Amino acid sequence: MLVKAPKGTKDNLPGEVYKWQFLEERFRDAAARYGFLEIRTPVIEHTELFARGIGDTTDVVEKQMYTFEDYGGRSITLRPEGTAGAVRAYLEHKLYAETRPAKMWYEISCFRYEKPQSGRLREFHQFGVENFGSHNMLADAEVIALADEFLRGLGIAELALRINSIGCPACRPVYRKRLMDFLADRYDALCDTCKSRYERNPMRILDCKSPVCQDLVRGAPVMIDSLCDECKTDFDALRENLSAMGIDYEVDSGIVRGLDYYTKTAFEFVSNQIGAQGTVCGGGRYDHLMRELGAGEDIPGVGFGLGIERLLLVLEASGIEIPLPKRADALVVFLDAGEAKTEALRVAKELRAAGLACEVDTAGRPMKRQFQYADRIGAKYCVILGEEELRTREATVKDMVTGEQKRVPFAKIAGALK
Ligand SMILES: [Zn+2]
Numbered sequence: 445m446l447v448k449a450p451k452g453t454k455d456n457l458p459g460e461v462y463k464w465q466f467l468e469e470r471f472r473d474a475a476a477r478y479g480f481l482e483i484r485t486p487v488i489e490h491t492e493l494f495a496r497g498i499g500d501t502t503d504v505v506e507k508q509m510y511t512f513e514d515y516g517g518r519s520i521t522l523r524p525e526g527t528a529g530a531v532r533a534y535l536e537h538k539l540y541a542e543t544r545p546a547k548m549w550y551e552i553s554c555f556r557y558e559k560p561q562s563g564r565l566r567e568f569h570q571f572g573v574e575n576f577g578s579h580n581m582l583a584d585a586e587v588i589a590l591a592d593e594f595l596r597g598l599g600i601a602e603l604a605l606r607i608n609s610i611g612c613p614a615c616r617p618v619y620r621k622r623l624m625d626f627l628a629d630r631y632d633a634l635c636d637t638c639k640s641r642y643e644r645n646p647m648r649i650l651d652c653k654s655p656v657c658q659d660l661v662r663g664a665p666v667m668i669d670s671l672c673d674e675c676k677t678d679f680d681a682l683r684e685n686l687s688a689m690g691i692d693y694e695v696d697s698g699i700v701r702g703l704d705y706y707t708k709t710a711f712e713f714v715s716n717q718i719g720a721q722g723t724v725c726g727g728g729r730y731d732h733l734m735r736e737l738g739a740g741e742d743i744p745g746v747g748f749g750l751g752i753e754r755l756l757l758v759l760e761a762s763g764i765e766i767p768l769p770k771r772a773d774a775l776v777v778f779l780d781a782g783e784a785k786t787e788a789l790r791v792a793k794e795l796r797a798a799g800l801a802c803e804v805d806t807a808g809r810p811m812k813r814q815f816q817y818a819d820r821i822g823a824k825y826c827v828i829l830g831e832e833e834l835r836t837r838e839a840t841v842k843d844m845v846t847g848e849q850k851r852v853p854f855a856k857i858a859g860a861l862k
């Protein structure tokens with residue numbers, strides 16, 4: 445093999461892409477029904493954006509970013525997530541001066557250097573939404589409802605929504621202290637990564653995948669018991685809003701989110717169908733990100749990212765089949781001779797103009813092989829142009845399912861197929 449795709453990337457071959465297109469159509473439709481508009485931002489951003497926006501003590505920024513210096517000597521990074529770029533665009537183009545809140549969605553590829561495993565690639569894809577400019581828990585409930593509606597609309601039954609509040613700068617330090625006190629006697633037994641998290645980001649220890657650490661944090665104090673009045677009121681409001689929309693959820697104090705800018709609401713949609721990698725969608729609120737990225741004030745935000753590769757795994761594991769795309773309506777089968785070819789090209793063009801999906805065999809094979817090709821592409825009809833047909837100017841239209849044939853004047857083929 446001369447060239448192989450880089451480790452952790454995956455080709456979407458022509459025979460599979462219809463699954464993506466189906467999900468894209470569904471997501472676009474759900475977003476539109478909630479009034480979200482699409483935004484498209486560059487794959488590359490200045491490295492600084494992610495270092496500040498994601499937090500330089502996170503695994504993502506420390507170990508996983510695809511960063512390089514471009515020929516102008518700037519440090520550039522392939523985006524590892526979607527929010528920072530959307531926020532950058534929002535601030536750069538002063539969209540905050542327009543209607544608030546701004547509601548946008550995107551479909552993006554993201555890049556993280558991680559050990560590739562099922563449903564976790566180095567290049568992966570996400571749908572995401574962001575609501576910029578609202579402090580109100582109606583915004584949080586709305587983005588959750590959008591994800592819920594999209595996911596359940598696909599027929600996924602085994603799907604749990606878990607919500608949590610991770611507090612705010614007023615209450616988190618108090619909790620942080622309580623957590624550190626709890627972990628102090630257990631410090632020596634923590635994994636090396638968690639030892640380094642202890643001072644910098646102890647809440648991440650709750651999220652550690654090491655069984656040893658998971659054991660050690662059992663019984664640790666939880667954030668929702670340490671919420672300030674404002675965070676508590678907001679968490680209650682979120683729950684009320686979700687209930688009003690009939691959305692089932694469980695409170696899970698274990699959701700801490702990997703990224704530093706999250707405040708208050710954190711949520712995940714989890715499927716037990718795909719094992720440990722079961723989080724299909726994760727999101728939350730980030731009220732201090734905008735200031736961190738240079739806005740003169742705090743502009744609140746809430747949103748989510750929904751992993752498309754993982755979603756496809758869940759659909760597969762749940763036995764949910766994505767409908768096959770529309771097949772060719774017709775193949776024009778023609779005798780390989782001058783006049784028949786001219787006529788075939790003309791007929792095919794006419795059928796396409798009439799809205800039908802119509803092919804000719806572009807490999808120029810004999811008629812018998814053209815019929816085999818018709819089977820391959822699943823053509824519903826063959827429109828046959830042989831010697832007899834050219835003489836009478838009536839094509840033979842063959843139904844490829846029933847085998848039935850009839851003669852149709854050239855001018856009426858489109859009508860007959862429809
Ligand atoms: Zn608080």
Ligand SMILES: [Zn+2]
Nearest residue numbers: 635638652657
């Ligand atoms: Zn650990």
